[in-house]
Amino acid sequence: MEKAVLRKLTLLCVxxxxxxxxxxxxTAFRDGKREWKDYQAEYKELLLKKMNRERNPSFYDRIAGMEPEVKQVVIDEWKTTDRCMSCHMGIEDPLFTDAALxxxxxxxxxxxxxxxxxxxxxxxxHGGQGLATTYDGASHRTIANWPFPMVPKELMQSRCGYCHKDFEAIGANKLIKGRELYKEMHCAGCHQIDGQGGAIGPDLSNFADKDPSNFSFENLEGKHSKQIWVIEHFKDPQKVSPGSPMRTYAMNNQQIEWLSSYVLSLNQRNLQRQYTPKVKADFVAPKVDVTLPEAELYSSSEDEESSE
Incomplete structure (x- = not known):
């Protein structure tokens, strides 16, 4: 009996x-097939072809001896770690202006x-999941359980507004036009930004920092992200947020893009000096409250309809 048990245990151990x-x-095979390793090997091969060993032998030999490694940048101020450079090896290299992504x-x-x-x-x-070392994991596209996908190109200027408050100084035209639309449409009649405006709707002062879990995606199809929510909400507030007092405004896609960029730039982070751009001595933050309260907006629109 004991021998039979021992045989079974031995077989199990084997x-x-x-x-x-x-x-x-x-595990060893998968580790050797990491996509970032393939990109680094390709970068190394292309870079060596662009170099002449005779002109700079020490630099050439250093590149030739380069081994694959995860490259990362830790930004304590933003509590983030980026490993994007593990794949985007030529991002600062002028020799790779015509290379493929x-x-x-x-x-x-x-x-x-x-x-x-x-x-x-x-x-x-750019947004995204900086700790990732794969294309999908970095959230180039919206992925499950990661609330901050990469910002689409059309909304990229919204990220400039995180640090830069003088939009004119950096030529952020979308932010400038979005702020003007906010004024023209009297959004301040319902919403506050830095204490300016009404209190009927949510305070937008730190909209950029709100977690997407604060938004309802029940009425949105497809991928879910805060950027998509904002755009769709401006297109049809009642569809995205049934019962919302916000009206549907006659805006084209470009105007929605401007206004979305502006709203997605609003934050109240206290940044250190190195991340706070210098502004002109006479710079004054533009006011967004154009004093026309929501009650007057409704009465004026009703008067226009009755006159028709």
Whole structure:
């Protein structure tokens, strides 16, 4: 009886041993096939082709000996860690302006002069999941259980407003036009920004910092993100938030893009000096409250309808 039990235990140990070896083999294989390693190998190969060893042998040999490694930037101020550079190897390299993504140089190199990656990282401006080392994991597209996907190109200026409050100084036209639309449509009759405006609707002062879990996506189809929620809400408030007192305004897609960019730029973060851009001595933050209360808006519209 004891021998039979021992044989079974021995067989079980052998099976577990083979299973462990198989798992280690799969792990080693998968680790060797990381997509960021493939991109780094491609970057290395392309860079060596663009170099001449005779002109700079030490630099050439250093690149030739480069081993794959996860590259990351830690930004304590923003409580974020970015590993985007593990794939985007040529982001600051002018030799890769014509390379395919993700090795291509940043399309606006002038921006990187004032926002070096080693100081700012990438997700401050682009959003996404900085700790990830895969395309899908980085949230290039909206993914489940990650509330902050990468900001779409049409809303990118909203991230500029996180730090820059003088929109004219940086030429942020979408933010300028969005702020003007906010005034023209008398949004301040219901909403407050930094103490200016009414209290009928939610305070928008820190809208950019609100977690998407604060929003209802029950009436939205497809991917869920705060950016999508804002755009769809401006298109049809009643559909997105049934019972909302907000009316549907006659805006085209471009105007919705401007207004969404402006609202998504609003935050109340107290940033350190290195992340606070200098402004002109005479800069005064524009007022967004244009004094016309919501009650007067309704009465004036009713008068116009009755006169017709």
């Amino acid at each position: 099976i577990c041993g083979f299973a462990a070896i198989a798992l280690l083999g799969v 993700p090795l291509r140089t940043h399309p606006y190199p002038e921006l990187l002069k004032n926002h070096p990656v080693e100081k700012y990282g990438c997700t401050i401006c």
